[in-house]
Amino acid sequence: MAVQIRFTAASVARVRFALSPLGETVLALRVLLGAGGHEVHRAWTRAARPLLADEPELPLLRSLIAGPMPSFLFPVPTERLPTVAAELDLLRATDEDFYRREYGAVLNAPAREAPDPGVLLPRLAGALRRCHDRLIAPHWGRMSALLEADVARRALTLVDGGTQALFAELHPDIAWDGGQLVVHGRRAPRTVHTVDTAGHGLVLLPSVFNWPNAGVDKAPVAAASIRYPAVGVGLLWEPPPPTLTGLAPVLGRARTEILAALGEPLSTAALAARLGITPSAVSQHLGALRGASLVSTQRKGRTALHLRTERADHLLGTAPEP
Template structure:
């Protein structure tokens, strides 16, 4: 069945992007519960299984995740672009909040900078699309199970309610929330209080668990390990957000490193439409050799 989200007028004007550390943590645990459903994360699953035994009261959370519909208390709608974990947990019952907090600390926090970089890159790309071509283009590109027509955003799939369900967001608006651990499905709040939310797999998830190519030790000693890894990646043109996702650092940090390398004539930068692409120079090639 389908979830139909009416979105027009003021509601359409209130479309925004945000992501949720609580949702990512809950879906990460769900990925451990049914790893076959989240195959893209199997490298992380193998790592996490060795650590999950240290989480007290984990069955409390696992019991809540049984079934296709997850409790709303575990699916907070983010009220800012990237809310703090503790802010989101303030509305979760104490015992459950303690388990989610511990799960985040053990299973997600070691990779959070990398995950957040992928989510930020997705938001940046879709915000640019929104500015260039409007909301309809953004909706059309979200997910194969999501369509947009006649003022309605429609989600299809076998995790939907067993009967057609309508949500009216003409007044409260919609949060588009990229996610790493919701892959491969798109999700929607079916009974939102206030703004609705559609969660969808972020772009670049396939690269999330890849390791950046190792930089030569001598080059790392000369320019620093992050800048050396950046030069290795720039064998072909890459954007700032792509580099941030691959390196697990912020886009601002990449911009600073690229600025230093560009001043040393090791990197060139050019604009391609709205994207800014970086590429290493022949001088950098000689250093790498």
């Protein structure tokens, strides 16, 4: 199925980005339940699957996540960096009629037969909170740094090329066509589903666990939303390079890892994603390293690229022999 997202002038002006720890929790569960995911997540899956063994609501989660998923599991964030608690509050506050329609559609049952939302939604929220704390929270620092770095990259594209350029590079299945956004399915579309933003706008959510696919909410309550794969997910679960034990106590672990990574030119955002720290922290460390003549920075358009200096190579023991 292809999905067409229709825009008005007002809704184009309300395109924004957000992160969603709740959305990543639901998608991570989908990977663990064998209904999605990719080889890139194998290392995480192997470590995470045993953490679900004693989850009492696993049958409920499986019933809602293993197949087509209801939209109420993915409330659209109202801010750029919401907490999982804030998103779970949105889930608990799901409109009853909307909940019943979505529940019935997923389980192929009459909407009136859906369990009481006043009972089921709090149960579901509690289960998702426990899953978030076990599966996502321990990695959220690295994940959020990668996702924020992706947003920073897309923001530069938006500034340089406008909305059309932004959509053109989001995902191969996403295309801007005459004032509407088309998200193509993996199979030849037999039907086309239309989503009208109705002036509410569109929220773009970079994702780790939806990788490598693009997903669109087909039943938005207000703003439409697209989850697209963030750049750099392939590096997320790789073990960090071994810290150079002799240098780390002097420079600090973060600065040592930055120098180790800068054997190739990298942007601040790319460094943040690779090391799992925020771009602002990377900038501070780079400033100190430049002051010591260990890093050089060159601007290329709107992007600053960093590279360690020959002096740093000698310090790390990576300088070529004369």
